Amino acid sequence: MPVVTLITLAGFVLASYGLCFGEANISAAKYKAGDEVTIKGKIAPGQDLYIAVAQSKMFHGKLTEFNGQKSMGNFERKKLPKKGKKAGFTLDTEIPPLFYMLTTNRDAFGKDTKRKFGGPSFMKKMLGGGLYNTSMFKLKKKWDDVGAKEMMGPIKTAEQWNMYKFAHEKKYGINTIVKEGNKKGKVVIFARSVLGDASTGNYWDKGTSIKLNKEDGTFTASFKTFRHTPPNTGFDVYVNGEKSGSYVVEKNGFWLAKGYRYMNPLWVTIGAIAVGTYFSMIGAAGGMLMGAFQALVVQTAGPIGINAANVLRPSNIALTLFSPLGSFYRFAVVEKRVAWPVGISFGAGIFIGSIWLGTYVTQYVSMKAYKEYLGILVVLMGIKTLMEMTPAAMNKRKNIKAMTQKFNAAVKKAKETGGAVEMGSIEPVKSGITDYRFKFWGEEFRINPLLFAVLGIIVGIVSRAFGIGGGFLLVPMMTTIAALPMYVAVPISLIGTCFSSVGSFIGYVMNGYMPDLVLAGAIIIGGFVGGMLGSRAQKMFSEMTLKVILACTLFFLFFRFMKIEYWI
Template structure:
């Protein structure tokens, strides 16, 4: 009898030990609901063994591997980055994954993060204009057995390396995770390992609460779901390796299927109207400003596996194409102030650069380096534009000075009579491939169409790279190199951006990149309306005012290209 009791006791001890080590039976947890809207708070409650740390793995049921992408550029980039970062084409990880834990230090550490500024200054992150903190994920070999087991759906070194890449690399975040943890408007990393915000005060932990009583093992944990989680995304929840349940994230607003964001199209239309109005007045930076609107307001992300830029750029082109079309009737037909030989020459050069040469140049030239050279160029153009307003330069350019005076007289006359200003018209004096002369407000101007056609090739390459029209280079080139007034330069620029937009859009289609249709249609509507408004509004401003606004735009782009943008 004693032997039997001893055997039963021994067996009981062994079973308790096994169940404790295996992590089941003793762990009990429930998820507060089975369905949530994107952005809702998910709560998990239950109990674990007393004295244990809490590890709640929340893993999307959808996984992603580099082989799943259909993007031409993504295939190449993920293969190259995989060789550097330790994952393969077949390595699959959950598209969204969060670890809520009472012990974040098991998975990495809080480190300083320097960012902002041109590459020659930052030296690959060693320096930066700004400083913050981030949670740096540890290498797989540095994780202990407890941490590795708690990950549950991330099991191998390759999977962990891919997970680190997807959450800490800018390209990985923009292509795979789509969720950004930002300081200002600058992306630092993506949420991954989360602790209790009340204890850590880390900005990436905001919205996360973890309450654990180690004496009893009872816990309550909650976190805010990603506001732009795709509709009908399923998640599995594991508490200390034990599956506690599942939940589904439902739609929370109008979902842009390729844009990868919830956004009311009306806001996109309003934004496009504002940008389109500005663009058709100045003839520059429409694509770049629309791009900024998409990044900061719409937050266009693209579907999993496609980099955000390859959805944003094709959508963006809708503005640089349709805003000029909205202004075309007034500029070209009613007011007749389009210098067609220059506009067509520009357009042909831009078309060649955007649809043909652009694909080869951007293949071998780093976009980040590309942007920084452009930053230097645009700030020089901005300074030069302001310099042209000085009395010394205006004295040399007597035709512009005389034209400006005539415009001011016309404005004064219109105000006195209560009518609108009648703009001057372009009257051709001489047509030639290298020598085109015309009169505007009775003053003669000369320009070389062939020279500007060659310049258009370079601008077309830039246009293809950024998904913009290139007006930010066209207008300053015409006012500085061509010595043309803004009232003539802007309509020519809009013709050029139409050509570049068509060429760039064809290039994206050839590579298989499509815009989000709802996003694009909204931009088309807003851009066209903005084009009509801007062409009417331009004559309300003097030559000097338009040039000052153009120069300010150049300086804005300088800061953007050099990543001096936390103030945005």
């Protein structure tokens, strides 16, 4: 009898022990990216619920390949150890890139906190953190303070917790490891980590449902998988510390392998056509606008272990190179309005700055520190561009005033006859290293090619640092410093951006970074077509209108550089 009693008691204890951890059923073995996952089961009565959903494959900083793609490029290998040392983890520390904790006891892992973001650095200091206000779930700083360590599934050490915190709360960690972010407007605040029921009202809990009956321990929890979960990604599910099952997230759309996003390439091509048309009309901001399109629409992220910027920027170069090529036939051959000596000297300087000096400067000097100064320069250029259109300024630049009058007369004639507007062409007058003169529509203009070669070096360094063509600096320089009309400045700028694009692309390739081939192909096609359209469309606008468009573009870039972009 005592033996039977002991066996019964032991069975009861074991059953209770198992129930304390929990049992669960997952609604399906396979899902498509973006689908809802539902988990039902039972835990010990009176217990809180902890469901850890962890990507099966772990990431650490010494990997050279992840999910069939190159991981940890040259820049990441230099940067991640420094950031890891500061955050409290090493390159050997490994975590699942995607990890979610669905729980009724969020306080065990952190708390809801207010978060300020956006705005330039001086404004952040004045406002105590940023221009805009929001909230986020902030993980506990120390592993020892976590109240439910045993419920974290594959995350078992302080180093793993530190890396998990870094990957979900730091911009570099999100863009390099997690690739998923909670956004306010279009700005990523942090990555999904600890989730509660949607009834909390938190924006990061939207779409999550957690129902627990503490009296009998039954529960039902559901959440939406990340829309851009890579194809065939496996996940393990742990309920109250015990592994309870697994599932696989399958492909849901056209997958960009290096872009790490689902996106129909046709939409990328359409976007590139629009940006390429705009770019070839004003000769500026092609890379910046394509970058904005990639970040906001395509959401280019890059493979695990590669920072998003190191895939996005090489892809941008496809537009800043091929959009000018699409416009050159009309600008150079048909209308003959390319000042080649200036364009080549400008381009040579840019090439030197982007491929040679730019590599060294960006390696030892953080260009981010100068981004706001660049923003101030850009807005001053925008103001100067608008001031050039005042009657007083036009009277000082009689050649541009006369050229504008001739253009208006040509437009009027075209309307009367029903024909196309005939553009003026460049007629060289004098060639020299420091003195190049030409006539455009009968009006003489003068420029110093050597000066613009030096300026080109500076622009090349900037373009290398930010992965852009540099046209937003080139065109204002030519219209303000050299007093050239937009119809001449734009073709020269496009030559310069071609050189800077080639230099920047070589720089990225030398460091082991390649764009997503499908993404780049779509941008090349769209950019080339846009270049052809923009070169035709430019003469539909007057000098004044083109300068207004340029100024508006510069003001837009000012907001981008100053991070006053919540509304974008």
